[in-house]
Amino acid sequence: xxxxxxxxxxxxxxxxxxxxxxxxxxxxxxxxxxxxxxxxxxxxxxxxxxxxxxxxxxxxxxxxxxxxxxxxxxxxxxxxxxxxxxxxxxxxxxxxxxxxxxxxxxxxxxxxxxxxxxxxxxxxxxxxxxxxxxxxxxxxxxxxxxxxxxxxxxxxxxxxxxxxxxxxxxxxxxx
Numbered sequence: 001x002x003x004x005x006x007x008x009x010x011x012x013x014x015x016x017x018x019x020x021x022x023x024x025x026x027x028x029x030x031x032x033x034x035x036x037x038x039x040x041x042x043x044x045x046x047x048x049x050x051x052x053x054x055x056x057x058x059x060x061x062x063x064x065x066x067x068x069x070x071x072x073x074x075x076x077x078x079x080x081x082x083x084x085x086x087x088x089x090x091x092x093x094x095x096x097x098x099x100x101x102x103x104x105x106x107x108x109x110x111x112x113x114x115x116x117x118x119x120x121x122x123x124x125x126x127x128x129x130x131x132x133x134x135x136x137x138x139x140x141x142x143x144x145x146x147x148x149x150x151x152x153x154x155x156x157x158x159x160x161x162x163x164x165x166x167x168x169x170x171x172x173x174x175x
Contacts (some may be wrong), residue, residue, distance in 0.1 A: 002071050003078050010082035011061050021058035028062055059083050171174050
């Protein structure tokens, strides 16, 4: 029964919480503190303070921590799944609709507007990373990392995970 309660507490909070972490926190608090009594207000407040100090989305950090404290590793997995399930279900439904109507002129037109916007966002992100790298480690290491990564990925077809790991090692050594 605890597993079902964990699933429902986080699934309902995340299905109703529109707007990200700040809108989900009171819903999770209502379920965890008021409805099920798994934590006190003080414990929940301390958990939020701790979770905010870690990187990543607040909802998944809260779900993993609360799920683990209530029911161990299985509880953590169930709470995390319940947290991402609403987005996952919606994504699958929308992708299914897009696939079903992929030959529609409206869908093609939508794609023709969305893809350039995504490209511009990714290019902006890339230039921000390049600028940060240039500011922190200078131009020569930045150019070497960019050129080395490009050839490693495109010419030698090395898996991106190895390129990222190499970049982390190089960054750790030189920073």
